[in-house]
Each structure stands twice: as C-alpha cells, then as structure tokens.
Amino acid sequence: xxxxxxxxxxxxxxxxxxxxxxxxxxxxxxxxxxxxxxxxxxxxxxxxxxxxxxxxxxxxxxxxxxxxxxxxxxxxxxxxxxxxxxxxxxxxxxxxxxxxxxxxxxxxxxxxxxxxxxxxxxxxxxxxxxxxxxxxxxxxxxxxxxxxxxxxxxxxxxxxxxxxxxxxxxxxxxxxxxxxxxxxxxxxxxxxxxxxxxxxxxxxxxxxxxxxxxxxxxxxx
Amino acid sequence: xxxxxxxxxxxxxxxxxxxxxxxxxxxxxxxxxxxxxxxxxxxxxxxxxxxxxxxxxxxxxxxxxxxxxxxxxxxxxxxxxxxxxxxxxxxxxxxxxxxxxxxxxxxxxxxxxxxxxxxxxxxxxxxxxxxxxxxxxxxxxxxxxxxxxxxxxxxxxxxxxxxxxxxxxxxxxxxxxxxxxxxxxxxxxxxxxxxxxxxxxxxxxxxxxxxxxxxxxxxxx
Numbered sequence: 528x529x530x531x532x533x534x535x536x537x538x539x540x541x542x543x544x545x546x547x548x549x550x551x552x553x554x555x556x557x558x559x560x561x562x563x564x565x566x567x568x569x570x571x572x573x574x575x576x577x578x579x580x581x582x583x584x585x586x587x588x589x590x591x592x593x594x595x596x597x598x599x600x601x602x603x604x605x606x607x608x609x610x611x612x613x614x615x616x617x618x619x620x621x622x623x624x625x626x627x628x629x630x631x632x633x634x635x636x637x638x639x640x641x642x643x644x645x646x647x648x649x650x651x652x653x654x655x656x657x658x659x660x661x662x663x664x665x666x667x668x669x670x671x672x673x674x675x676x677x678x679x680x681x682x683x684x685x686x687x688x689x690x691x692x693x694x695x696x697x698x699x700x701x702x703x704x705x706x707x708x709x710x711x712x713x714x715x716x717x718x719x720x721x722x723x724x725x726x727x728x729x730x731x732x733x734x735x736x737x738x739x740x741x742x743x744x745x746x747x748x
Numbered sequence: 749x750x751x752x753x754x755x756x757x758x759x760x761x762x763x764x765x766x767x768x769x770x771x772x773x774x775x776x777x778x779x780x781x782x783x784x785x786x787x788x789x790x791x792x793x794x795x796x797x798x799x800x801x802x803x804x805x806x807x808x809x810x811x812x813x814x815x816x817x818x819x820x821x822x823x824x825x826x827x828x829x830x831x832x833x834x835x836x837x838x839x840x841x842x843x844x845x846x847x848x849x850x851x852x853x854x855x856x857x858x859x860x861x862x863x864x865x866x867x868x869x870x871x872x873x874x875x876x877x878x879x880x881x882x883x884x885x886x887x888x889x890x891x892x893x894x895x896x897x898x899x900x901x902x903x904x905x906x907x908x909x910x911x912x913x914x915x916x917x918x919x920x921x922x923x924x925x926x927x928x929x930x931x932x933x934x935x936x937x938x939x940x941x942x943x944x945x946x947x948x949x950x951x952x953x954x955x956x957x958x959x960x961x962x963x964x965x966x967x968x969x
Contacts, residue, residue: 587810619896621896622857625854630847636817657894673877674842675877
C-alpha cells in the first residue's frame with residue numbers, strides 16, 4: 528500500500544508520515560522549495576525522510592516570491608511573541624496547501640496511489656483556512672473530478688489528515704509513542720544566523736506552538 | 749476590474765484573454781514552464797500577452813518531468829492522426845489544470861482579484877477531466893474555502909470559462925470578431941525542428957483540432 532505524504536520537516540508533517548508508515552504505507556514524501564524564508568526546513572525534511580526510510584523523496588521547486596503576499600515569501604516582518612492569534616497572521620501563504628495538494632494529486636495519480644497524507648491541524652494552528660476539515664473535504668471532491676484515474680472509476684482519492692483534531696502536545700505524544708525523534712524536525716518561520724550556524728528565533732507563532740506542545744506534553748523541546 | 753487569465757499561447761486561452769479584455773478586465777496573464785514538450789508555446793504566450801497589452805505576464809517554472817505520466821512531459825510518444833478520441837489520450841497531464849488554477853488562485857488573492865479566466869472547453873477537446881464544468885464548479889467551491897480573502901468574507905472567487913460550450917470553429921470566429929490574430933498562437937504538442945526552425949507536426953490531437961476549427965470556420969489556418 529503506497530501513499531504520498533506532504534513533508535515540510537516540521538512536527539506535524541513528520542508525525543503524519545510516521546503514522547502513515549505505522550499503518551503499513553510505503554511513503555512517497557513530497558516537499559517544496561518555494562523560496563520560503565525558512566528554506567532550512569528542507570534539510571530537516573531530508574533527515575526525516577531518511578529516518579523513516581521513505582521509498583522516494585521528491586522536492587519540487589518553484590518561486591512563490593513572484594506571487595508574494597506572505598511574510599514567508601517577502602521581506603514582510605514575521606510577527607513575534609503573539610500569544611493569541613486574533614486573526615489569520617501574515618505568515619499565511621496564499622493557496623499554499625492547494626498548490627501542495629495539487630502536486631501531490633498529480634504524483635499520486637502517476638504512482639497509482641489513492642491516499643494522500645497531510646499534517647493539517649485545526650487545533651493548535653495559525654487559523655490558516657486551508658488547514659480546516661471543510662477545505663480538505665472540498666479539495667477531495669474536486670480531486671476526484673479532476674483526474675483521469677478517478678473519473679475512469681479506477682478508485683477514489685482520499686486526503687488523510689490524522690492530526691486534524693489533535694493538540695500540539697497530543698501530536699508530540701503520539702509521535703513519541705511511535706518512536707519519532709523530534710530533534711530532526713524544524714518549526715521556526717524566521718531562522719536566525721550567527722557564527723555560521725542557524726538557530727530558531729523562539730518567538731514566532733511556529734516556535735511558540737512548538738514550545739507549547741512540548742511544555743504541555745511535559746517534555747523538553 | 750482586474751482578472752487573472754491562464755495563458756498557454758494556444759487558441760483557447762488567447763481567445764479567453766481577449767474576451768476578458770473586451771469585457772473591460774485588466775489582464776494579469778499567467779503561464780507555466782513545466783518543461784512541457786511544446787515549450788515553444790511560451791514564446792507565443794508572450795506574443796499574445798504583448799498583443800493584448802496585458803498588465804503583467806508572470807511565468808512560473810516547475811518541472812513536471814519529475815512527476816511524469818504524460819506524453820507531454822516524458823519520452824512517451826504523442827499520438828498521431830487520431831481522428832476520434834475513444835479515451836482520454838496520453839497527452840493528459842495529471843492534475844495540470846488543478847496545479848495551474850491553484851497558482852492562479854494564489855496570485856489572484858495577492859492581487860485582490862476575484863475573477864480567474866481559463867480557456868477550458870468541453871466540446872472540441874481531448875476529454876481531459878479537468879476541462880469539464882463539474883470540475884470547474886468543484887474547484888471554485890474549494891477555492892472559496894481555501895483562502896484568507898474569501899473566508900474573511902471579502903468576496904468570492906469565480907472561475908470563468910467563456911469557451912466551455914463552444915466548438916473550436918465558434919471559438920475562432922468569436923476571436924476573429926474581436927480582432928484576434930491567430931498567427932501569434934501555437935497549438936502543436938509535438939513541435940518538429942528542421943534547419944533551425946520549429947514547425948507544427950500537423951497530425952497530433954491539438955493540430956487536428958486547430959485544423960478542424962479553421963476548416964469548419966471556412967478560414968485558412
């Protein structure tokens with residue numbers, strides 16, 4: 528049984544990949560170099576792919592800076608120390624999951640794969656619309672009308688989001704119970720560079736969610 | 749009034765762009781270098797963009813050869829002289845319109861544009877599932893759940909396909925009535941190279957549909 532898994536190198540997608548593996552799936556991991564500010568996440572995605580012994584790890588390149596509109600793809604400042612998110616923050620990347628899932632759908636169709644895993648989460652998240660269950664349902668419906676394999680009746684695509692209703696600490700506990708090593712994952716949106724090394728900023732949304740998750744799980748990050 | 753228009757450089761997308769312009773839209777044209785066999789179409793897309801005096805022409809690059817599965821992105825042979833298409837041909841590119849529309853959606857959101865034009869046609873076409881009205885409706889529904897702008901109630905995205913129910917000859921007649929110059933468009937899937945020049949093969953599906961369209965319109969191609 529094969530699956531395509533979207534893998535950013537963060538906690539959620541890495542845990543999702545591990546869950547898929549644990550369910551017996553062969554993993555075709557898919558990552559993207561979209562010229563994101565935290566391009567370093569791809570180095571972690573590669574480590575996770577190696578750790579999970581994926582069947583193949585494909586990285587697709589395109590430049591989202593041409594489109595812009597996000598603090599992750601422009602010089603716009605990444606918000607810091609926001610303990611509560613009243614609105615969707617500027618780290619939102621327009622249509623990002625739709626673009627990612629579209630490539631995943633293309634690859635799945637070519638591989639003869641029906642199950643696509645995504646680490647979308649609608650609990651400890653930044654309120655991005657393309658992480659919500661109603662979005663994932665609509666994408667699935669569209670996907671099954673979009674593709675030769677599905678309209679010819681060979682099968683039906685499923686978008687699987689096993690973390691959708693878990694808190695960050697539940698995700699971490701789940702991953703650890705399956706043997707995940709979170710030291711090979713990366714969360715920070717705004718990496719800091721010093722003395723030739725890269726550090727997490729510790730105060731962007733993504734760092735704060737990571738810290739909160741480990742704290743609530745009563746574990747050291 | 750602004751619109752994002754998917755522009756391949758072929759008859760359908762060029763006519764669609766002209767229709768949008770004629771309706772008073774400012775055109776943001778979007779093309780893709782996905783390492784397609786007929787990459788030359790982009791040179792024609794540029795000519796059409798200039799002809800229509802578009803506001804901006806963005807070309808996004810990514811490599812669909814890594815995904816494969818199509819005669820347009822692999823060494824698979826392009827079918828020739830097929831006068832009737834009994835099934836979806838191997839020139840189908842998995843999830844292509846879904847990927848294209850996803851990028852269009854991202855760009856539209858950043859530009860504050862609600863109308864996205866696509867030259868999809870479900871009459872004189874190769875049976876590609878992602879050209880059908882039910883697919884376009886499902887994409888629209890998904891798009892409005894995917895994006896910050898729409899879920900915040902700023903508006904609703906529309907996918908506009910003005911050619912959906914026109915035959916190729918009706919499309920050509922429509923374009924000509926609006927002043928289109930089809931000599932700056934390209935249709936052939938399998939360009940032939942000779943003496944440093946590029947020629948259309950004249951016998952792939954896309955050439956045959958082009959020829960049929962001009963013939964039925966009683967015009968010289």
